[in-house]
Amino acid sequence: MNRTLRTIDDLVAAHLVSREESCALEAVAARYAITITPTIAALIDRTDDQDPIARQFVPSAQELSATAEERADPIGDARHAPVPGLVHRHEDRVLLKAVAACPVYCRFCFRREWVGSGDALSADALDAALGYIATHREIWEVILTGGDPFVLSPRRVRDLSGRIAALAHVKIVRWHTRVPMVDPARVNGEFVEALLAGGATTWIALHANHPREFSRAARAAIARLGDAGIPLVSQSVLLKGVNDDADTLERLMRAFVEMRVKPYYLHHPDLAPGTSHFRVTIDDGLALMTSLRRRLSGLALPSYVLDIPGGAGKVPLESRDVEKVGDGSWRIRDAGGRWHAYPPK
């Protein structure tokens, strides 16, 4: 099985879904992109119908059920987009969504309404985004996200990092990616070299949610990045049925640290459409963090954060900015001091 899987027929042929399920899943496929790399397909235990790798990538008919609080743009990117492809929510840093494609499509993706459209930013739109960054001298950090910018060719990565790093006020170029886990062969010597732009410091935020994603090939890819002197931090999403138990989270965080990756964020799942089957409660998340704090050194502890729906930014959930107001309902204070209901009304 050495082929990337993109259709329901591919998934049936790979024994990841049954013929009986395939009809309902065609409706999911018509709405949300599907891609599973050979690396990920090989990690799935087909004898386990609760397999945490399968759950992240194999579509489910539950994706067709949207709930009232879900929204197409859960974290409010559009509210802070001065030009297409750029999100400027915090003064000193911007997100640059250079590409709408990913090497895999996570079933819980917070940008699922947008990724998979496949479009890279057009040359004109990229010029406009870089023009905005050039004229906003308060921008110290450019965060390349998407989609997943590691799907770009080494030539395009070199071009992009070079153009950003050439701006004197930009000191940090941060890449957010899942590629080292899901398509590790892409991270070859030529690619790693392309990431190193003179004039700015390269950082990587690596997305992984389960310790089994650390295959031998993934570990080798992460080591190539570390050996090139690139500092790495982690991002994980807290997901029901994938990693919502203290043992799995402990093993995940230890795996990161063993690979020279500092655990950074554990994200509370966003209100993306058709993802309620992945959502844990904030109470459960806080209890898991309490267990992790007992088990792990500070080096291995991530910060548990929620992106306030609508675009008010990320808030650490273990803080005085979070108050329970009822069963399953909370109020959360943004950095500007305003309170927001969660879930939103």
Ligand SMILES: *Cc1c(COP(=O)(O)O)cnc(C)c1O
């Ligand atoms: C998450 C995010 C960032 C990065 O935030 P850090 O806390 O610096 O990791 C920057 N801009 C936007 C719009 C974000 O959503």
Ligand code: SF4
């Ligand atoms: S890699 Fe990131 S952007 Fe792409 S589908 Fe997964 S969560 Fe979404």
